[in-house]
Amino acid sequence: MHLALLYLSWSLLANAAVKAASMPNKIYGVNLGSWLVLESWMLPQEWLNMGGQSCSPCSACIADEFSFAKAFPNTVDGIFKNHWETWFTESDVDTLKGYGINTVRIPLGYWIIEQLVDRQIEFYPRGGLEQLIRGLQQLQAAGIVAILDHHALPGVQTPNQMFTGHCTTDVEFYTEPNYLRALTWAGVMTALSHIHPAFTSVFAIEAVNEPIMDAAGTPGYGTYQKNFVTVVRAVEAALGVKVQGLDNPQATANASQAILNLSSSQNNTRFNNDVTAALRNTASTLVQIASQDSTQFDLERSGRGQAPLVTNFMDVNWQNDNPPNPSAAAWGPQAYDNHLYYVFGGVAAADPNDYMISICNLNRVQADAALGDSPLWFGEWGLPTQFDATDAFLQQWADAQKLAYSKGAGWIFWNFKVEHSTLAGNLSREWSYIDGVKLGYLTEDPSTVHNASVCAPFVNEN
Structure with missing residues (x-):
């Protein structure tokens, strides 16, 4: 869309009432991976063209956003702006809409809220929030709803992963200061989802993508889960959204002031020091975002009449060694996420028959429900x-996975697309949803499969 027309459409939308999106009855989705959190393995040639490098382990060279921004501080913003504007476009939105996709999961880094970045020791491109606003507007116009996925956390939540934005073994997310920054991120995203007109397509916020699987390595994570939900609900209550047990209709027209007022409430036993600090940080950050030319919006709004957002966590079975159950944090609508990739091993023997036996007898939806982690969607999977x-x-494999994951709240394929290049080879054959449809592995209607009986020979096999 031409920028002038996009701005006009935003202006018209800004004058309309903000209304939060609803969770679909069944999610048929894709991830917008490598857009606002770039993973260079999915676009190896573009990454080299940008000035990046390729290496293993990924911490050994310029292979992630952190190392790139550190190496090219004077040009990183312009280079990434070009990437953001070309990797996910209006054409992609039209394609996804034509294929019946109703949901996107948008991986985001904490640095999209630039006020959270310590520029003395942390290095990331600026301008991502403006791009998120643009993309959400396009998705809203297409009738596609969104999950804001906190994919890359302050301090890094998992070692040696591009998806954290910083390939490093120095994992420091599970500390008090970084938990607080993540809570502030959640508060800001919650407020924007209710009062920024571009965020009307958002129905859920995911707290943490793929934390360390051994719960012994994630101290304080259970407390963070409860604080995350409390911050989301407190911001909503401050904005006038009806929150059970926290009746606090917005008493001032200014959203930032309303959040600040609630944070100062002396009679709310639900708020610990971290929650209170996050609410205050949220209030001040919103003022800054609202006043910037590229992200400005009207703070004189409320969330009255809107439904609360769905809080979202990786399910309890994602971790081992006595993990905290996120269902204990539930307050209002909450959903759970599971990711399943056979290609990395540990799920089934490396042959087609064992793959089919495993997927056709998958019981993760039932197992999670027994522990209170329901509804469950599968937020990442592929071919x-x-x-x-x-x-x-691959056509059988696609059918069987869709049937298994549709037993829950639905599925979200990783990824919407992958680079076509000599360097990328055949990556897109199994990792790109758009190419999977074009090649005939995935049906054009996501609610259907080629063969509804594909699992019949494998059910109840060992």
Whole structure:
């Protein structure tokens, strides 16, 4: 869309009432990976063209956003602006709409809220929030709803992963200062989702993407889960959204002041020091965002009449070693996320028959529900395998996974697209939803499969 027309459409929308999106009855979605959190393995040639490098481990060279911004401080913003504007476009939105996609999961880094970044020791491109606003406007116009996924956390939540924005073994997310920054991020995103007109397509916020799987390595994570939900609900109550047990209709027309007022309430036993600090930080950050030319919006809004957002966590079965159950944090609508990739091993033997036996007898939806982690959606999955898969198998593999994941709240494919280049090779064959449809592995209607009986020979097999 031409920028002038986009601004006009935003202006018209800004004068309309903000109304939060609703969770679909069944989620048929894709991830917008490598857009606002770039993972260079999915666009290896573009990354080299940008000035990046390729190495293993990824911490050994310029292979992530952190190292890139540190190496090119004077040009990083312009280079990433070009990437953001070309990797996810109006054309992609039209394609996804044509394929019946109703949901996108948008991986985001904490640095999209630039006020949270310590520029003395942390290095990331600026301008991402402006791009998120643009993309959400386009999605809203297409009738596609969104999950804001906190994919890359302050301090890094998982070692040696591009998806954290900083490939490093120095994992410091699970500390008090970084928990607080993440809570502030959640408060800001919650407020924007209720009062910024571009965020009307948002129905859920995910707290943490793929924390360390061993709960012994994530101290304080259970408390963070409860604080996350409390911050979301407190911001909503301050904005006039009806929150059970926290009746605090917005008493001032200014959203930032309303949040600040609630943070100062002396009679609310739900608020510990971290929650109170996060609410105050949220209030001040909103003022700054609202006053910037590229992200400005009207703070004189409320969330009255809107439904609360869905808070979202990786399910309890994501971790081992006595993990905290996120269901204990639930307050209002909450959903759970599970990711399943066979290509990395540990799920089934590396052959087609074992893959099909495993997926056709998958019981994760039932197992999670028994622990209170329901509804469950599968927020990441794909078609890659540990063996050379035939076209015929990939079609079966797609059908079987869709049938298994649809037993829950639905599924979100990783990724919406992957680079086409000599360097990328055949990556897009198994990692790109758009190419999967074009190649015939995935049906054009996401609610259907090629063969509804694809699992019949494998059900109840060992």
